[in-house]
Amino acid sequence: MFNKDRWKEILEVLTSNWFRTILTAFGVFWGIFILIILLSAGKGLENGIMQDFGDIATNTMFMWSRTTTKTYKGLPKGRSFLFKTDDVQAIRDKVPNLRFISPRNQLGGFNGANNVVRGLKTGAYNVYGDYPEIIKQDPMTITSGRFLNYNDINEKRKIAIIGEGVKDGLYNRGEEVVGSYIKIQGVNFMVVGTYKKKSNDGDGEEGQKEIFVPFTSFSQAFNRGNDVGWMAITANDGTSITSIKDKIMSVVKENRKVHPDDQRAVGHFDLYEQFQRVQSLFGALRFIAYFVGILVLLSGVIGVSNIMLIVVKERTKEIGIRRALGEDPWSIKLQILMESIFLTIISGMAGITLGAMVIYAINSLLDMNGPVDMFANPSVSLSVVIGALAILIVSGLLAGFIPAQSAIKVRPIDALRTE
Amino acid sequence: MIEIKDLHKSYKMGNNKLHVLKGLNFSIAEGELVAIMGSSGSGKSTLLNILGMLDELDEGSYTLDGVPIKNLNETKAAQYRNKFLGFVFQSFNLINYKSAMENVALPLYYQKVPRKEREEKALKYLGQVGLKEWADHLPNELSGGQKQRVAIARAMAAEPKVLLADEPTGALDSKTSYEVMDLIQKINDNGNTILVVTHEEDIAHMCKRIVHLKDGVIVEDKMVEQVRAEQYV
Ligand SMILES: Nc1ncnc2c1ncn2[C@@H]1O[C@H](COP(=O)(O)OP(=O)(O)OP(=O)(O)O)[C@@H](O)[C@H]1O
């Protein structure tokens, strides 16, 4: 099947009319090229947007309290309220399949007043009272020292973990950070570690300007009592937070004496839902890429099939001679099929190669000119390339099938009849 | 070698049926050199095609070297053609993008003879028809007589039991025709069975037996004194 003579013949046939072969090949080449480019552009968009999500655990919701809009159990509407620490326990008890529940408190914020002092330097930073689990929900890399632990929580230690951005603002270059003290709204905290976060907003600078202290110490130092500002809740893998968020909210509503039907009293942001929405958008984009690419490819394949039919027609007499000399009809069929597959694969490979080169060029342009919003590292995976090759082989087979069939229908006697 | 009994063949032409062969009986022994003659449309090519398994008979029987030839599927027919028969056509029917040597080697290729052996054999047969130096030439670089000699070499390459030639000299001038007949006679001298369809009396008399067809029946079947072609070359 794969002997030298067979290949020699395939090449002879395909090279006997270069111009026609190249025109035919172009259809398939173009189809696969479009497919690759569309898929990689989709991937680039996906990478760009996924970058904005950063490393954050996506099966997570954030939940905060607002004001009630319904009277309930004698309490008026328009009442503001705060979550309490026992709400956390209530959720933990009543809602299964939760991985982390992190109550959080917060000081400062965007454009806030300077709230942190160290010697002569001051700065405005977000200060969070947190539990150790927060590092798994909002991942960060500890660059020196350590993060929070439960001893810090239980003993209400006045310690802090500061971002690299805070360090740059409050310390001179080369100064020892771990073990030093900073004053947050007049309260001294000892710095025990520094962190760095992957960006989940544009340039990622805001993320480096945060300070984490133990939740309990925060409450004590800043007189928050049992108040909880908001919560970050992550569900177990395999259970989407979206599917259990109503249950969570009804637990806190009941605990805080809020009417069960009061939709406005508890605010939330469902990261998972957003993430899914984006994911399905990419699914749709991929579908469009395959749809368009394969349609273009199909017209190329039809072109190949057409040319192969013409080739068979032109070679009717030759096929007749070969059959008179005793060639097996199957061998002739195989010959036509192989010509078609070979042509398809070669032109497809050229399309894939050019596609890869264009992607490479775009990537190096992106590298040179810095990042672009919502677009990063367009690429196609190896599996897509293998998939494309499989599509090509199947296309080649399909393209060759009808011509091969018509080739073995040639009766030697009809082909040989002299005019 | 060849045994034909009550052979009928007709072609459908729309509603009409054209009865071409109307009950032929004859047999050909090994080593015979037979000319088939007859006017145009008398069914000579039809007969030869049936003998060559390129076409099927309607009625009667055909036995080739003791093997009954009937109801062959295409694969089987191809095998039999390859093993038993060599063809020479009026219009040569060489494959024009293959060199003389490759053309001669084709039947061996279909027998899956290894490349080296194939080429050696092809060269040997090209040598026998006197075209060794032309082995690498394409058919369109050869004269008509040379083409026909390549075709004869190709027909002989698979060492068939029977050589079937349909007007092998039809497209050649008389001198070249005699050269080709000389070749055919020499192949026959080696014991090969050969059938030659021809229009020309002088070519027919270079065979050993003449079968005359007319309107689909054999009107004459006679042995003749063979005229050697050599003397005219
Ligand atoms: N495939 C076919 N379909 C219909 N009629 C056919 C077919 N092949 C041959 N014929 C008819 O059968 C008859 C015999 O044809 P054949 O080719 O055998 O003649 P021939 O003796 O070889 O003639 P020539 O000397 O001109 O080659 C002719 O009338 C021809 O028209």
Ligand SMILES: [Mg+2]
């Ligand atoms: Mg004829």
